[in-house]
Structure formats: structure tokens, C-alpha cells
Amino acid sequence: MLKKFEVRNFKNFKDNLTIDFGNIGGYQFSTDCITDNIISKMLIYGKNGTGKTNLGVAVMDIIYSLLDYPIGSLDENIYVNADSNEDYAEFRYTFTFNETDVIYRYSKSSVLDLRDEELIIDGQNIFCCNFIENKFDFNLKNISAESVVIDRYLESLNKNKSSDDLIEKALPFLRWLISNSALTSDSALLRMYDYVGRMSMLTIGGMVLYRSKRMYNSFFGILNEKDELKKFEGFLNLMGVECSLVSKKLPDERYELYFKHKKLIPFYENASSGTLALLNMYRRFFIGKIPSLMYLDEFDAFYHFEMAENLLKYFKLRFPNSQIIFTTHNTNLISNRLLRPDCIFILSRTGKLTSLNNATQRELREGHNLEKMYISGEFEKYE
Amino acid sequence: MNDNTYEIPRQRHKNLLIVEGKHEENDLFHIIFHAFPEIEITMEDIMIYGTNIYDLYNYIVREYGDYWYEDDVDLPFIVGKKIDHPITLNKKDFINVYLVFDYEHHDPKFCEQKIEHMQRYFYDSTDMGKLYLNYPMIESYKHFTCFPDNNFENLTVDVTLKPGSKYKDLVHDSYVDSLVKFPRKIMGLLYNHYNIRDIVDCKFYCDQLLEISNPDDLHENIKRIFNKALSEEDLNKSLKHFNALLSDKEHIKNYMSYYEHMRNILREIIVHNIKKASKIQSTYSNTSDYDELYELLDLNDILKEQNNVSKDVLLGYIWVLNTCIFIVPDYNIKLLQS
Structure with missing residues (x-):
């Protein structure tokens, strides 16, 4: 790890910037964010222009x-x-x-x-x-x-x-x-x-960037296998997209995915941008090798706050041993219900990354409303 | 102001302190926040609103209805309306909301049910606010003769002791009272005897004097502080005056600044009150460690017990207990470590 x-x-990190996955607090809740004493689920919060995307690019440089x-x-x-x-x-x-x-x-x-x-x-x-x-x-x-x-x-x-x-x-x-x-x-x-x-x-671009439908052919091909389609359908349902899906192999050997109604509706042309973003995320991470480290930049930009929460929970459940860095602007996710103060970070305009428990001298407890504290300026010095 | 300014910029990182009508408690909060700078609050950062717990209760009911406790009560919003604040206040702009009230059993408006509701609802200073009830009054933090004070554990006052001014008289000029009043005493001297009439200057020189921690160069330090501020005659007078005033103070004798000393005093007061609260609550624990006892404290249970023992109008009593100083361990119990 x-x-x-x-x-x-x-890029914008002139001074040394450190992500210390080993710097964990002694919290007894949301323990699924820690794997082998290392932070495995991390949320980075930062104002626009602080370099959240650049940080992901830097981590991936290796x-x-x-x-x-x-x-x-x-x-x-x-x-x-x-x-x-x-x-x-x-x-x-x-x-x-x-x-x-x-x-x-x-x-x-x-x-x-x-x-x-x-x-x-x-x-x-x-x-x-x-x-x-x-x-x-x-x-x-x-x-x-x-x-x-x-x-x-x-x-x-x-x-x-x-x-x-x-x-x-x-x-x-x-x-x-x-x-x-x-x-x-x-x-x-x-x-x-x-x-x-x-x-x-x-990145956001990776989630909804226009792609030629042909690029999805191999993914639709995988879904044509019965279990895989059920799994994908189950994933969408779990995220709050209620739908039934049908996959078909066309005479020209291509595969097509449909929403199941009395009349079949082609998925790709008719899915909302949020549903397409879910598809891209699924295609990228839930098929094939289990990722070791995922950097999901503004992963919830297209999602309702409940879906963002569900997605974060789902990632935790599906990838207990993977390291995942989520970046977001959604303050609803700054919560001890989902994460914990040593796993939630603020990226400042000066390129410093500070976990919430290190951004205040207050002893942060499970019952604290971290979102409200963030909004009211408890961690202002580190923003 | 530029062309793009369309409203007053949002100000956050604020604190609201709701206290009993008169602000006599400010000395305590001033010292708490000065002695524990880790809390990162200065008196200048605090909006103070004086009221009575039952009046506040009524304001809340007026805004949210009888079932207010099922709602998301926004105290800064209510206070903002009461004081006609130029912008609508919102709790999301306030880091801390503290409610500090006296138990005041003798208040004609006293109502167990109301204060129990309030105590149950207001439990988090960083969110909806936290209610600290002091028994019988906020002045209970002064009710010590020395440290450690073994009498404090069993200290009670009769419910017949009313009104509150009688309790204030009881703790007036106590060991803690004289310590707490010391900055005010210096301010008074500077204002009245040395004609420093600007309150900001007065505070500045007072803080400088309180920073002195070394008895060996006391004279030099006083001279340095007033060198340019006072005439030669006043300077000579101040040297004698403040030398005499400071040299026998406990903090100077112990090579500490006033606030360093007060940090220790407040620690003692807090730990005594934690142990006392634990006793009132009948916490069954083998430990005498204040931090473990503190974890088990429940202000609701304490209120219920106080209501219980004070019921009898003649024979009832109130355990002397100050909870507002728990602002410090609520922030971080580690601040109590020496």
C-alpha cells in the first residue's frame, strides 16, 4: 500500500505537499476507512483552484x-x-x-x-x-x-x-x-x-466526456453475459437509478444495451449524464482487476447528494483493501457517518493538505457535525 | 467595493455566548479564553447576548412552536432578530454557541420541564449550541478556599438562600474571586490613578503587566512598560505602586505570568467540578481519573438530580457545581494536562 x-x-505545489496515509487518529468509528493501519479511504475537500486535480495527476506520475x-x-x-x-x-x-x-x-x-x-x-x-x-x-x-x-x-x-x-x-x-x-x-x-x-x-472528463459508442462495445459485450448484466443493473438500482436492462447482440456482431420497457430504449442515447457517469465509473473500476489506488476527482459532480453517499459507501464495501482518494465539493460527505476526521482532508490555496483532526485543536468526536463545523469556519485557517 | 460586490460578504468563524441578563460573567470567559489560547476565541470574537433562560425558551417557542425540540433550532438567527442585527444571522456562521445560565431555583418562572428540555436539546456547542447550567449560579466557580479543596465535594447551598445576591455575597472576596478580579483591579488603577482613559491602551498596559513572570526584574519590566506612556512623576509612582502590587502575587512568586497561573487555577476548578459532577451523578466507576470520569458525565442526569434534591422548599438543597467551565474539557480534555 x-x-x-x-x-x-x-504545478501549483511549489512547496512540499505530503499525503501521509499512515498518520491515523485513534478513532473507534468508521474503521472501514483504515486498512492495515493505513488510511485507505480518503476524502479531499478544497475550494476551486486549490489543485485537487493536479494532486491526482501528481500521485499518478509514477x-x-x-x-x-x-x-x-x-x-x-x-x-x-x-x-x-x-x-x-x-x-x-x-x-x-x-x-x-x-x-x-x-x-x-x-x-x-x-x-x-x-x-x-x-x-x-x-x-x-x-x-x-x-x-x-x-x-x-x-x-x-x-x-x-x-x-x-x-x-x-x-x-x-x-x-x-x-x-x-x-x-x-x-x-x-x-x-x-x-x-x-x-x-x-x-x-x-x-x-x-x-x-x-x-476525472470529471473521464466520467461524462463524449465517447464514440463503439468504445463501449467491449463493455456491452461483457454485460451480455447474464450475471454481469444483473450485477450492473443491481449497481444502478442501488445508486437510485431504478431500471431494468436488456443486452443484445446485433447481427453485425456489435452489442447494444437497452432500458427495458414495452419498447426497448437504447441505453447510451437516452441515459442521463448522471447514469452515464455511473456507467463509466462501473466500466472503469468494477470490471477486471481490483484497483490498488483510485483517485476519483470530483467523483460526485453529477450526482444527487444521496447518490454520492451511496457511491462512497459502495466503494468502501466493494474495495475494502484498496486505497481510494475521493475529491469533492459536496459538504454532505464531510461526515463521521461515512468517514472520520483523520480521513477527511482540506487542500488549501497554499497547497497544504491537512486532515480535519489536525486542522483544529478541538478534540473531534463521533457526534460532531463536521459539515456544519467546516461551513462555520472551524478549519478556516487551513482552507 | 467594486462593481462585482452585490452584498455584504459572509462572515463566519463567529461565536455566540448567551448569558444571564447582566454580563458579570465576562471576567470568567475573558480569563478562560486568555488562559487557554488553544480554544482560539478572544472576547472580541464573541457576540454576547444577555437574557434569561425562560425568556430564551419563549423566543424559541415563538419561532418554532411548542414542539421546537423536534426542529432544527437556530439560536444565532433568533438572537439576530432580537437585536435587529443588520444581516440575518445563521448558525452556520458560528463555530460555537454557548448558553450559560444560572439554575435559579428561586426564579418565579422556574420550570423543571422547560430546563430539562433545554438541557437535553442543547448538547453540542459546535452545532445547535450547548447549555451549561450553573448551580446555584455562575459564581460557583469561585466557591473555593484553596486547592485542593476537600470541602468542595460536599458543598451545598440551601434552597432557602435567595435571592441570588446572597450567594454572590457568599463567594465575594473568596480566593478565586480575588484572582479573577485582578485584571479589573489593574485596569481601574490605570484608568483612575494614571489617567489612561483610552480603554484599548488600558487593556494593552494591563496585559503587559499581567505578562510579567519574573520577580527578579520586576522593576525593570514595569519601567519598560510605562517608560513612554507616563510622565516622569507618574512613572516613579507606578514603579512603586505596581512593584508593591505584583511582587507578593502568587504567580510572580512562582515565576509565572498571570494567565499561566490562572490556567493552573482553572484546571483545578475544572477537575474539582468534574469529580463533584461525577459524585452528583452517582457515576459508578472505579477510576478517579478526571478524564475517564468526564467521559461519563451527563448534564441531563445532573440536572435531574439537582431538581430532585432541591424539591423541598424548606429542607431542599443544591449541590454547588459550575458546568460552564466545562467549555475547556469539552473543547479538548487534553487541555487539562499540566
Whole structure:
């Protein structure tokens, strides 16, 4: 699990911003927000323009180091903080797997332009690469990977230096190491790799952005299996969308989803934006691999407050071991019924993230109406 | 004001203190909030409204009907209407709403049912407000002769002791009373003897004097405070005057500022009252730890017991208990740790 995330000089976060998932209070309620002494369900609240979306982008940045490259155009201009004299952003991830702490730290000038990277496992330095000064320090025997031929990596670095292709230029050693060494299946590195591979972010755009209907074909195909359709229908019903669904395979091999009435109504063309947003969320998270960390940015922007509550509860129930960060403007969710003060955070205009229990010296209790306290300004200093 | 300003900007982070008609209690709240800065309230942040619990009850009924306790009562809204506040007040703009009233068994309007309803309904200062009833009156926080005060545990007053001024006389010039009045005494001296007539200046110099904590450089500190404010003649007079006044004060002798000392005194008062409340409530617990006892306190049970023991008009009595100082542990019990 991700225990701590730190970022600095990235987009609007000029100063160090920390999400400390391990900083939990001693609350005896809403214990389903904590998994293995780590905050697994987190709500971030912040005024417009405080950087809630940017924070999600920052958390997901490691995906580009270890797995995918970003899809679409790379907007290089807005990566590093615009008011900073430094031309790079720093990231530090602390994971914990079976009581083994893995720290991966790196800095980049742009999404693909890696300056340095460092890996520490249980306090032991595994490697440290400084690509600017061409300095490298490897202690791979600490992870039983001393047989790896590092020269091949260094050679490929030199070869790619002259390349104009940014993707070829930036090959993080960590990614190379995982691909080129025979790590045991219980290795913390492989677990980290697996964890990062299951990290996912959903933004408002991702929820309702117009998509070609063809893009839903494979999802509708999955729903064509009887149980899957029932599950999806049950999900919509639970969220308060009362409907019956029918799935059909068309003569041209495409799949179609309908609302069941006397006359079938095509789902995609007729569903409300809220229902489509639910579909996109379901398609993204409830089919396939269980996500390790989900960043759901303004996840309830299209939902009635009751549906937002239901959705949050449903995520807690379905993903007890996953880490989920919800961002919202819905004060109704700032409640001890759903969460707890150490799991509800305020992102300030100055880029500070503070949990409610750390945003006041008052002892916050289960009976407190956190929503009312938030609105009346109890945590004003941290907004 | 710019072209886009369309209304008075919303002001939040406010506090409402509803107290007995006259504001004699302000000294206590001033000291509480000064001695416990963690609570983050200053007297300037507080809107104070003076009334009587039964009048307040009637205002609530007028606004919400007989079954007001089934409604979402907004006290700042009611108070705003009473004082013709220029903007409609709303509880969502208030961090804390405190209701501090005397038990006043002798009040002709005394009604067990009404105060029990009020006590049951107003239980959260951060939400609808919290009612602190003091027995027999708010002055009960002064009812100590020393600390620890073993007599306090069994201290009662007869219901025949009325009106309230008699109880006030009883605690007048007590050990705590003289401590609490000390800032006011200094203010009076500055105003009357040194002709500092601006109340803001007066408070400023008073706070400076109360900050002094070292008896070894008392003289120098007083001189530094008044150096530019007073004429040479007054300065020399003030040096003697305040030197004599401060040098035998307990806080100075203990190398503490006045408010540091008062923090300790208030802690003592609070802990004594927690233990006393626990006794009145007949809390069955093996512990004598005040924080565990505090967790078990229920102001409703205490009120019922006080109603019970004070029923007999001749032989009845009231347990002396101050609950409004529970504002501190209600905020955070850890503030009572030394």
C-alpha cells in the first residue's frame, strides 16, 4: 500500500505537499476507512483552484516512470511550478508491503525528462542514479539482483542520449531493473510494480466526456453475459437509478444495451449524464482487476447528494483493501457517518493538505457535525 | 467595493455566548479564553447576548412552536432578530454557541420541564449550541478556599438562600474571586490613578503587566512598560505602586505570568467540578481519573438530580457545581494536562 506521497515544485505545489496515509487518529468509528493501519479511504475537500486535480495527476506520475507513457500530447510547459526558479519537480513515494518499506524518489523536468532517481528498501540504498551528472551508485545485492548486467543499461542510456525521441531518452533504471532481473514473486519491487499497475484516476472528463459508442462495445459485450448484466443493473438500482436492462447482440456482431420497457430504449442515447457517469465509473473500476489506488476527482459532480453517499459507501464495501482518494465539493460527505476526521482532508490555496483532526485543536468526536463545523469556519485557517 | 460586490460578504468563524441578563460573567470567559489560547476565541470574537433562560425558551417557542425540540433550532438567527442585527444571522456562521445560565431555583418562572428540555436539546456547542447550567449560579466557580479543596465535594447551598445576591455575597472576596478580579483591579488603577482613559491602551498596559513572570526584574519590566506612556512623576509612582502590587502575587512568586497561573487555577476548578459532577451523578466507576470520569458525565442526569434534591422548599438543597467551565474539557480534555 502507499504509505506516504510527497511532491514538490509540481504545478501549483511549489512547496512540499505530503499525503501521509499512515498518520491515523485513534478513532473507534468508521474503521472501514483504515486498512492495515493505513488510511485507505480518503476524502479531499478544497475550494476551486486549490489543485485537487493536479494532486491526482501528481500521485499518478509514477505510472509514467514504471509503466505507461502518457497518451496524447505532452504539455511540457505546465509540469514544473510556474513561479519557481528550479526547473524540476520532485516526487517521493513510500510504499509498504508486508512490513517492507519501499521508497522511490525521483525528480523530473517534464513528464518524461528524468533527472535522477533513487530506491531505498527498508533503509538500504538499492540504487541512486543522477542522469544530469552521470553519477550512478548500485547496491543490487541488497535485493539479490547482483547478476543484472548494469553495463547494458548504461550502454542503452548512452545510445539513447542522442535520440530525439523523448521516450527513448528517459528510461528509468527502476523500470529497466524490473524488466531485466529475475526477482522472486514475493519481492517488494514486484509488488510495487503490480501496485502501480493498478493505480487509476478518474476525472470529471473521464466520467461524462463524449465517447464514440463503439468504445463501449467491449463493455456491452461483457454485460451480455447474464450475471454481469444483473450485477450492473443491481449497481444502478442501488445508486437510485431504478431500471431494468436488456443486452443484445446485433447481427453485425456489435452489442447494444437497452432500458427495458414495452419498447426497448437504447441505453447510451437516452441515459442521463448522471447514469452515464455511473456507467463509466462501473466500466472503469468494477470490471477486471481490483484497483490498488483510485483517485476519483470530483467523483460526485453529477450526482444527487444521496447518490454520492451511496457511491462512497459502495466503494468502501466493494474495495475494502484498496486505497481510494475521493475529491469533492459536496459538504454532505464531510461526515463521521461515512468517514472520520483523520480521513477527511482540506487542500488549501497554499497547497497544504491537512486532515480535519489536525486542522483544529478541538478534540473531534463521533457526534460532531463536521459539515456544519467546516461551513462555520472551524478549519478556516487551513482552507 | 467594486462593481462585482452585490452584498455584504459572509462572515463566519463567529461565536455566540448567551448569558444571564447582566454580563458579570465576562471576567470568567475573558480569563478562560486568555488562559487557554488553544480554544482560539478572544472576547472580541464573541457576540454576547444577555437574557434569561425562560425568556430564551419563549423566543424559541415563538419561532418554532411548542414542539421546537423536534426542529432544527437556530439560536444565532433568533438572537439576530432580537437585536435587529443588520444581516440575518445563521448558525452556520458560528463555530460555537454557548448558553450559560444560572439554575435559579428561586426564579418565579422556574420550570423543571422547560430546563430539562433545554438541557437535553442543547448538547453540542459546535452545532445547535450547548447549555451549561450553573448551580446555584455562575459564581460557583469561585466557591473555593484553596486547592485542593476537600470541602468542595460536599458543598451545598440551601434552597432557602435567595435571592441570588446572597450567594454572590457568599463567594465575594473568596480566593478565586480575588484572582479573577485582578485584571479589573489593574485596569481601574490605570484608568483612575494614571489617567489612561483610552480603554484599548488600558487593556494593552494591563496585559503587559499581567505578562510579567519574573520577580527578579520586576522593576525593570514595569519601567519598560510605562517608560513612554507616563510622565516622569507618574512613572516613579507606578514603579512603586505596581512593584508593591505584583511582587507578593502568587504567580510572580512562582515565576509565572498571570494567565499561566490562572490556567493552573482553572484546571483545578475544572477537575474539582468534574469529580463533584461525577459524585452528583452517582457515576459508578472505579477510576478517579478526571478524564475517564468526564467521559461519563451527563448534564441531563445532573440536572435531574439537582431538581430532585432541591424539591423541598424548606429542607431542599443544591449541590454547588459550575458546568460552564466545562467549555475547556469539552473543547479538548487534553487541555487539562499540566
